[in-house]
Amino acid sequence: MASLAEKRMEDTEEHSVDSTTEPEARPEELRLLEALLFASAEPIDQAALAKRMPDGVDVKVALAQLQAEYATRGVNLVRVANKWTFRTAGDLAWLMTRESTETRRLSRAAIEVLAIIAYHQPVTRAEIEEIRGVITSKGTLDVLLETGWIRPRGRRKTPGRPLTFGTTEAFLSQFSLEALGDLPGLEELKGTGLLDSRLPSGFSVPTPSDDVALREDEDPLDAGDTLELLLAPAADPETPSEG
Amino acid sequence: MASLAEKRMEDTEEHSVDSTTEPEARPEELRLLEALLFASAEPIDQAALAKRMPDGVDVKVALAQLQAEYATRGVNLVRVANKWTFRTAGDLAWLMTRESTETRRLSRAAIEVLAIIAYHQPVTRAEIEEIRGVITSKGTLDVLLETGWIRPRGRRKTPGRPLTFGTTEAFLSQFSLEALGDLPGLEELKGTGLLDSRLPSGFSVPTPSDDVALREDEDPLDAGDTLELLLAPAADPETPSEG
């Protein structure tokens, strides 16, 4: 140990940039307190700390000193419910998180709703349900909003002022589309065999458009909508309008 | 030390920047490093730290700085098995007595065997017995394997293909060693030539190595060894090689 300590001290001198004052000047009780607080599994109150300190040490003063010393550091000495503990500085919370991505597959329902939004936008939830013939669960829309591929774009000028949904730039990016107009139309869908060629003559597939400009029957979103729909990704103001 | 410290103070005064009065002068990366290292119970290697640091930060230099800063504190920044961690200062052991953590007391034989493995690794049981002049009981090795401080690392390429033993990262951590080269008295032992298992003391003095790479006279463990030696802790594939 002695040799290691010495070695460390040597290192210290080599790299001694502008480290603190003379170490000798620091009161020993600060060392003791910092070791105790560091190793403790739980916050310790002043009385318990005082019990382990040498006689004559003013623990309160020492704690205040230690707190001041650590105030600007990455680790702070904080008092929690009258007990003392070291905590990483609050402004470094970002550092203490690890971000990870997990791949998730969209449910069939979500893909269906997404497809309808893509082709029929701007479209309300009721309209989606009309096309699908089933009720759309809140969860399905939430998941889609979380993907960032759809966004609420306005409110339909009809009784109840339902939200209208449309796709985002992220949607185009996800599906490698230059513009929404690149989505295959009726004939192409038939050509690929996805649509039955025997469909009735009245059957049509809309020409999709994600023009950011609101349609005539659309109102802009209400001011409160942003709060209400926290999940909804903000509309990108830079989105260029697409035919 | 004191003179050096004074010299440093003079240098500091020349630039009229006293780090203690201006805590803002402390580089932000030191805050980040200390937060990360302080918060973690496990040692972290430099690469992992670098990953969390802003670009352009010389983590090595910053770590050395931080180590110097903490060298005289109750909590020290130490390097164990090439990973960095904060630990309470060794001289404060008296303060840190914990009621519950009762370290296992190793038998004298076990301590001796452990030392032989540490200083002579990779070493076979027969070689251990040659040094001690006595049969090593199975129980002694079992106890050591259970501590996680030693591991069977391979098989010697000699008749009978005996197991070779070496120490683990946990061993380094337990005894606060940066690397095997820090084993106490290693230099003296090498100087006397007593580390050589052959008699009389020869010319080449082997250096103990816990390098995961097998030596020339070692074979890897057999597939069956893992089952046979359930007690043996798995070799850490991330262990960087040590000289």
Added chain:
Amino acid sequence: MTAEILSFETGRPAADVTDSEPSLVVDVEGYEGPLDLLLTLARQQKVDLSKISILALADQYLIFIEAARKIRLELAADYLVMAAWLAFLKSRLLLPEPATPDGPSAEEMATALANRLRRLEAIREAANRLMNRPQFQRDIFPRGNPESIAEIRHPKFTATLFDLLTAYSAQRQQRVLATVHLTKRTVWSLSEARASLERLIGIAEDWSCLDEYLLNYVVDPSQKATVFASSFAAALELVREGQMELNQKEAFAPLYFRKRPPQASGAMSAPELSVE
């Protein structure tokens, strides 16, 4: 346990010298083998192990073993082997070296033994220093209350354009086909085709192009295929029955037909279906 006190100078138990208690406590249980015992004995020479007198050490060991045997202490074979070897070494050391030494000399053997002892002592010293280091969780401690690194999970959704289009097509189609029943396929049945052809034959005394007739007849262009197919089949049947003649110049060329001339009606067995 280890109450052997042997005098280095005499090589005899110290107890004998200081004739107080005559009892020499000899116990090998405290030793980790003969080498350990030898090392303990050697330490009593109170000199550097490199300068130890192997001869004196051998004597000490042999006396110890002898004492142990006297009190019928059960000795492990190891101890006896060592005793025999030391006795041999002692005799070699005392006798002048043979002129032609084969194998190691007595001096070399003694040095080897001294080295083994030195090495054992060195490793013990090392073990001691190792164990005296501040140990983790005994003397020095890690962070007691580690802060976990929170994991923020970002779901990355996957879906392909194919998924999207399949889903869209499937549900659109499903809805359409479910509500609007499949429109009845307009197919010309064979009998329909035959009836129409029979009507046509009445008009066509000379060679006429079947395609043209059909085109005139068919209203909906989408029915073209089925009309052609059924008509052709019906025409073949009419030819077989001898009511009609067909003529085609080459494959895929327009098909001509006419009413079979009446004189040929007798030769029904050889219907004319000429393809030039």
